[in-house]
Amino acid sequence: MRAVLDSARRHLATSGADSLSVRAVARDVGIVSSAIYRYVPSRDALLTLLVIEAYDDLGGAAERAERAVTRDDGAGRFLAVCGAVRTWALEHPHEYALIFGTPVPGYAAPQETIGPASRIPSLLLGILRGSPRSQSERRLDRGGTAAKAVEPLRDGLGSGLAPDELARGLNAWTGLLGAVSMETFGHFTGVVAQSPRVRKAFFAEQMIALAGGLDLFDL
Amino acid sequence: MRAVLDSARRHLATSGADSLSVRAVARDVGIVSSAIYRYVPSRDALLTLLVIEAYDDLGGAAERAERAVTRDDGAGRFLAVCGAVRTWALEHPHEYALIFGTPVPGYAAPQETIGPASRIPSLLLGILRGSPRSQSERRLDRGGTAAKAVEPLRDGLGSGLAPDELARGLNAWTGLLGAVSMETFGHFTGVVAQSPRVRKAFFAEQMIALAGGLDLFDL
DNA sequence: TGACAAGCGAGAGCACTGCTCTCTATTCTG
DNA sequence: CAGAATAGAGAGCAGTGCTCTCGCTTGTCA
Structure with missing residues (x-):
């Protein structure tokens, strides 16, 4: 085995x-x-095992990076997670594609993947929970839409956070994955300079702009 | 044929x-x-033809939606493009996956795809170019990193725009694709309520927050 | 110790894939 | 009307996931 x-x-x-x-x-x-x-039992089952491994590997890398930052530096913790995700994705493009790329047609992620899959979202929400800035005046929720939208998170991962905070956290997560996916999947060729140093710095700026735009922390 | x-x-x-x-x-x-x-000549070539068709179909849909908005309503034009991309993706998930999902290993997008592929980026930059708000005081560029990063766009799609504007436009593009990809690829199950109405409204809020956070327009 | 079952591997086979090759029938062209 | 271009048929190669049956080895229990 x-x-x-x-x-x-x-x-x-x-x-x-x-x-x-x-x-x-x-x-x-x-x-x-x-x-x-x-x-x-099947090739799909084998892939499922690899999916779980990938989620766990990525989650572990992100958690290690986050733990290395001072607790009260929310923005620093967030950026550490972002950087870890990006680094892991660039080092493991196929594993990244397996979990965040095109879903295999007819293949529904089985129950046992959702635990490993939620390690990073849970990490991000934990940072948000600890952030003193979590009551932002730049509210995203208009007319309760966000509250209804993130309802599935209310009693699970997102317990203890206001709907507006959850929505902003989700925005951060999609923004992070969007940036990492574009770069990993090669959509930056001919758009962003190839130099790894430049790309890394540019990504950091993107994430700072993301956190700043969502008013996640005191910057 | x-x-x-x-x-x-x-x-x-x-x-x-x-x-x-x-x-x-x-x-x-x-x-x-x-x-x-x-x-x-091969299955790959057949797929390339479909890739081009998909880019053109998506680009056409976005352009049509954008044209229906008053010229001086930059934010409205941006949101129209976002909505059109999302709608098209949900209606054509496989075509969307083909162009924005996992890249086929060993397959490099041939020259003839980059034209159709840049219709939407070009559209977005056009909106930014026309926006009176394009000189934002919330600058993203720190120490010239963004200028170096978006250098490949300087004389092409991005001509007439400052590096900082280009970087913010790119952020908008990655944010849009991130949100659409997550929803289309099924990463919202168990996270965001399934109701199409709620999801659509939530997406609109996300895009408003994105544009607001990047200070793209006067809102 | 002997009987039996479980575990593990081999091998054949089915239906499918992309792609190449040769051969043939039709149609277009000078 | 001859020759060339075109379009298709059919066989075949190497690969795929998966199932089936057969046999060998090992572990267990009376």
Whole structure:
């Protein structure tokens, strides 16, 4: 089982999910393709395992980066998470694509992925919860729309936060993923200079503008 | 050729790019699979044609929506574009995924796609160019990073705009795509209420917050 | 110790994929 | 009317996910 997972992870990392074939994994492990099905019920199930691993790996990286920042520096904690997500995505583009890219048609993320998947959202909301700036006068909610929209979060991840804060947190999350996805998926070619240093600095500016625009923290 | 493209478009729209097979298209058209190669050199080339069609379809929808708004209402024009992109994405999820989702490994977007691909960015920058608010005091550029970053746009799409404006426009574009991608790719399940009305209103609020946060217009 | 079951792998096979090759029938053109 | 261009058919190759049956090895229990 270990060998199967290791090989699958390697194939995913180097060639992407499309070219992860159970036959290739079998060849790698040194057994015949049908024997793989002793360990994993299907290719989709194998991908699900990798999805969970990816979420956990990314979540762990983000949590480590966030922990390294002084507790009362909300903006710094937020930017640390952003930077960790971006770095991880650029280092693991295929894993990133697997979890945040095109959903596989006919494949619904099973129950056991939602836990690992919510590590970063939970981290972000935790930062927001600890931020003294969480009562912003630049309210986003107009006429209770946001309250209705983020209702599913009320008793779960978002407990203890006002609807307006939740909405702004969600905006931060989508803004972060948007920036990282564009760069990771190659939509910056011909638009943003390729130099890694410039791109990193530009991303930092983007995230500062994002946090500032949403009035997430005292900056 | 028409029949081939029609069938391919239909397959893409209903089952996604993964399950678009030249054999299925051939069956659809009523010829044998090898005959397809009289019209299209490879499956990738067929996908490229669909990519161009998708960019053009989306770009056309956005342009139409933008044209319907009074010229001097910059924010209204921006929000019209945002809404059109979101609507098109939800109506054509597979086409949207094809152009903004996971890049196909080993497939580099050929030259002939960059024209159609830049219709919306060009539209957005046009709105910014016409906005009297384009000299914002909430500058994003710190130490010339943004100027270096958006250098590739200087003489092309972004001519006539200051680096700081270009950077803010790019932020708007990534924010828009981030929000649309999250919703289209199903990352809102369990997070944002499913009601289409609520989601639409919430998206509008997100885009208003985005434009406001970036200080794109006088609101 | 012997019987039995569970676990694990091999191998064949099915239906599918992209793509290439050769061969043939039609149609267009000089 | 001859020759060329065009469009399709069909076989075939190497690959895919997955199922089925068969056999070997190992563990368990009386």
